[in-house]
Amino acid sequence: MQSTTSAEIGEHSTQSEAKLFLARVAEETGMEEAAAAARRREVLAEIAATGTYSHTPEELTHGAKMAWRNANRCIGRLFWNRMHVFDERGAASEQAVFDALLRHLAFATNGGEIRPAITILPQAGDGRDTFRIWNHQLLRYAGYESTAGVVGDPASVGFTRICERLGWRGEGTPFDLLPLVVQHGGKPPRLFEIPRTHALEVPLSHPERDVFAGFSAKWYAVPVISDMLLEIGGIRYPAAPFNGWYMGTEIGSRNLGDEARYNLLPRVAANLGLDTSSNASLWKDRALVELNAAVLHSYRLAGVTIVDHHTAAQQFSVFERNEEKAGRDVTGRWSWLIPPMSPSATSVFHKSYEDRIVSPQFLHQNPPYA
Amino acid sequence: MQSTTSAEIGEHSTQSEAKLFLARVAEETGMEEAAAAARRREVLAEIAATGTYSHTPEELTHGAKMAWRNANRCIGRLFWNRMHVFDERGAASEQAVFDALLRHLAFATNGGEIRPAITILPQAGDGRDTFRIWNHQLLRYAGYESTAGVVGDPASVGFTRICERLGWRGEGTPFDLLPLVVQHGGKPPRLFEIPRTHALEVPLSHPERDVFAGFSAKWYAVPVISDMLLEIGGIRYPAAPFNGWYMGTEIGSRNLGDEARYNLLPRVAANLGLDTSSNASLWKDRALVELNAAVLHSYRLAGVTIVDHHTAAQQFSVFERNEEKAGRDVTGRWSWLIPPMSPSATSVFHKSYEDRIVSPQFLHQNPPYA
Numbered sequence: 001m002q003s004t005t006s007a008e009i010g011e012h013s014t015q016s017e018a019k020l021f022l023a024r025v026a027e028e029t030g031m032e033e034a035a036a037a038a039r040r041r042e043v044l045a046e047i048a049a050t051g052t053y054s055h056t057p058e059e060l061t062h063g064a065k066m067a068w069r070n071a072n073r074c075i076g077r078l079f080w081n082r083m084h085v086f087d088e089r090g091a092a093s094e095q096a097v098f099d100a101l102l103r104h105l106a107f108a109t110n111g112g113e114i115r116p117a118i119t120i121l122p123q124a125g126d127g128r129d130t131f132r133i134w135n136h137q138l139l140r141y142a143g144y145e146s147t148a149g150v151v152g153d154p155a156s157v158g159f160t161r162i163c164e165r166l167g168w169r170g171e172g173t174p175f176d177l178l179p180l181v182v183q184h185g186g187k188p189p190r191l192f193e194i195p196r197t198h199a200l201e202v203p204l205s206h207p208e209r210d211v212f213a214g215f216s217a218k219w220y221a222v223p224v225i226s227d228m229l230l231e232i233g234g235i236r237y238p239a240a241p242f243n244g245w246y247m248g249t250e251i252g253s254r255n256l257g258d259e260a261r262y263n264l265l266p267r268v269a270a271n272l273g274l275d276t277s278s279n280a281s282l283w284k285d286r287a288l289v290e291l292n293a294a295v296l297h298s299y300r301l302a303g304v305t306i307v308d309h310h311t312a313a314q315q316f317s318v319f320e321r322n323e324e325k326a327g328r329d330v331t332g333r334w335s336w337l338i339p340p341m342s343p344s345a346t347s348v349f350h351k352s353y354e355d356r357i358v359s360p361q362f363l364h365q366n367p368p369y370a
Numbered sequence: 371m372q373s374t375t376s377a378e379i380g381e382h383s384t385q386s387e388a389k390l391f392l393a394r395v396a397e398e399t400g401m402e403e404a405a406a407a408a409r410r411r412e413v414l415a416e417i418a419a420t421g422t423y424s425h426t427p428e429e430l431t432h433g434a435k436m437a438w439r440n441a442n443r444c445i446g447r448l449f450w451n452r453m454h455v456f457d458e459r460g461a462a463s464e465q466a467v468f469d470a471l472l473r474h475l476a477f478a479t480n481g482g483e484i485r486p487a488i489t490i491l492p493q494a495g496d497g498r499d500t501f502r503i504w505n506h507q508l509l510r511y512a513g514y515e516s517t518a519g520v521v522g523d524p525a526s527v528g529f530t531r532i533c534e535r536l537g538w539r540g541e542g543t544p545f546d547l548l549p550l551v552v553q554h555g556g557k558p559p560r561l562f563e564i565p566r567t568h569a570l571e572v573p574l575s576h577p578e579r580d581v582f583a584g585f586s587a588k589w590y591a592v593p594v595i596s597d598m599l600l601e602i603g604g605i606r607y608p609a610a611p612f613n614g615w616y617m618g619t620e621i622g623s624r625n626l627g628d629e630a631r632y633n634l635l636p637r638v639a640a641n642l643g644l645d646t647s648s649n650a651s652l653w654k655d656r657a658l659v660e661l662n663a664a665v666l667h668s669y670r671l672a673g674v675t676i677v678d679h680h681t682a683a684q685q686f687s688v689f690e691r692n693e694e695k696a697g698r699d700v701t702g703r704w705s706w707l708i709p710p711m712s713p714s715a716t717s718v719f720h721k722s723y724e725d726r727i728v729s730p731q732f733l734h735q736n737p738p739y740a
């Protein structure tokens with residue numbers, strides 16, 4: 001009778017995923033057959049010897065781009081091949097990670113001309129401790145529960161409490177930038193304040209109407225998702241923050257408009273003088289349009305890259321055509337791809353997508369805090 | 371060796387579905403146990419003798435309501451228990467069916483105070499010929515392909531061509547009511563013109579702006595879906611047209627707004643003086659809001675029942691609570707339940723639904739024409 005240990009099973013699956021990934025990379029990057037075969041032998045030997053392997057810089061770069069291309073919920077995938085990859089697998093301390101994140105923010109922000117980028121921190125499973133970034137996004141506003149309701153972003157209430165337990169104190173404004181929380185292995189996490197120089201923000205205003213009267217709204221320039229796991233060829237990167245630029249509705253419809261977020265529709269409607277006594281006045285729809293118009297206008301005015309949902313949907317159609325030409329299936333999750341405003345006015349709404357998992361990929365993982 | 375014929379398999383499944391259905395009806399309508407057991411024996415005997423069975427008027431009525439309650443794509447289900455059921459299982463000719471459909475239209479229209487109703491025509495599988503209504507909805511506008519594009523409703527182009535092949539000639543306006551096409555068994559279908567008295571229509575106007583300048587838009591008052599199959603306790607009703615009242619976005623966003631339908635956004639935007647040279651002006655979103663506002667306003671003005679999508683979503687939340695109280699799961703298809711305008715401003719958007727099939731149910735069936 002033979003018995004198989006779970007380490008052997010892990011080794012086996014790493015092997016098969018590595019083989020699949022290396023074959024795809026070789027094909028897509030036009031590698032010579034001999035070189036591809038040699039690299040394959042090398043990786044298999046490394047897995048046999050150590051149980052894992054490490055990517056070449058080229059594999060890392062192309063793998064990260066493939067993960068973006070395979071992100072079923074992302075409408076921005078046309079630009080999958082235009083992303084800067086920071087190889088920070090050598091980072092060995094929380095301070096080194098923080099420094100890398102600041103470099104990422106500076107590069108991505110680029111004075112407003114946002115550049116898609118990813119910072120890849122050490123991989124898991126090679127015996128060394130990995131890092132986790134506790135933040136959902138590198139830039140994000142705190143949320144404080146009070147008897148009068150939440151001040152700030154209700155989505156951040158739980159994480160803000162954790163930062164406070166770790167000794168952080170925010171100013172208590174509706175737009176306090178949360179500190180970065182970086183954890184190395186099982187050690188207690190370390191907190192770092194983000195210098196204002198690295199957190200570009202956009203004050204919001206409407207081109208014609210004072211929709212924000214009584215509430216100075218703003219938002220940050222760059223969305224950097226920092227809590228997802230990047231999986232490439234069987235190797236897991238638990239910390240690999242990435243950014244694109246914003247699609248306007250993410251801010252105008254969801255972050256500022258959702259009842260469970262900043263909930264600004266009643267205020268905007270009041271400032272517009274809309275009749276909020278009846279649903280049928282479509283005051284929410286009107287307030288949403290003006291809020292979204294304000295977001296697009298303000299980012300333009302500030303010289304910060306942003307895309308409206310119609311243009312994003314058109315770009316996604318080009319992506320679909322490109323992929324078809326390249327002989328690849330486009331997978332997608334319809335419910336995330338449709339924009340939250342006027343979805344039926346975009347082509348995405350009228351199509352269906354297969355929400356199949358394709359590797360390399362970005363994965364949700366359990367938060368490192370309870 | 372035993373062999374089972376497909377008739378026996380059919381009989382078996384009718385049996386088990388009938389038993390399930392009868393048990394639910396007995397429970398929901400508070401039937402005495404003795405009466406329920408007697409009815410059950412009666413139905414099983416009828417299936418054993420004839421391979422099928424027929425519903426009592428009470429079973430038919432409650433079963434149809436349950437089918438509405440189980441309609442995963444329907445946001446209007448709060449009112450599932452308030453529907454008038456026309457039992458027209460005795461209809462024996464195309465003319466009798468047409469007369470029944472006119473009675474349905476008159477009842478449902480009710481001078482504008484729309485009443486949900488269903489007309490149930492003979493069941494399938496009992497050896498007699500059934501009817502099929504070829505129309506998608508009882509009231510629907512023709513669509514004519516021309517070199518200058520489609521005149522009328524592009525969604526009707528195929529069916530309009532079929533009506534023409536059957537000898538019908540429309541006037542060629544953008545809003546020609548299609549004739550009713552009723553088929554009995556394998557016979558050629560018969561066409562019937564709907565008298566104007568039975569087709570209430572609403573001329574569309576905007577309360578403040580002339581959004582329809584250059585195009586007199588209107589829509590019919592009552593949506594009566596006529597191409598779905600109703601299944602109750604294993605019995606199939608291939609013709610069972612049903613109606614509710616409209617949710618505004620069905621007309622304002624989809625029928626009139628969709629590019630592949632009346633495609634009115636460019637015209638409305640032009641009439642509003644919007645900048646259509648840039649997606650970021652949100653001209654489509656603005657045109658959609660005003661188009662939807664016009665629809666709601668016009669139906670109100672005409673005294674025709676209509677519900678806006680916010681109110682419909684709130685009513686659906688009440689339905690969900692009611693069902694929970696009644697100990698029943700609410701199934702649903704998220705992609706159909708969310709309204710096509712400002713979906714994230716409704717609670718449906720922020721929930722998930724299980725799209726499981728529950729009987730009794732409405733089913734899509736193959737069109738009776740090629």
Ligand code: HEM
Pocket residue numbers: 064067068071073074075076077079083116117118242243244245246247250307312336362
């Ligand atoms: C370049 C501009 C980009 C745009 C306009 C864009 C747009 C979007 C939007 C609108 C969403 C849905 C967000 C939500 O509803 O919460 C999304 C999700 C996503 N995007 Fe992109 N994206 C861009 C760049 C990127 C990049 C660079 C990556 C990775 C390298 C990426 C990967 C993803 C992933 C993994 C998700 C799903 C997030 C989750 O599950 O929470 N996107 N994107």
Ligand code: HEM
Pocket residue numbers: 434437438441443444445446447449453486487488612613614615616617620677682706732
């Ligand atoms: C009383 C007012 C009603 C409202 C406001 C309402 C609303 C809606 C809406 C908005 C849809 C989606 C339509 C689309 O996107 O094409 C829908 C679908 C549906 N509704 Fe209702 N509904 C009502 C009454 C009814 C009734 C009386 C029934 C049946 C007895 C029903 C059964 C269905 C079914 C089966 C669908 C799916 C249709 C398909 O698959 O094409 N609804 N409803």
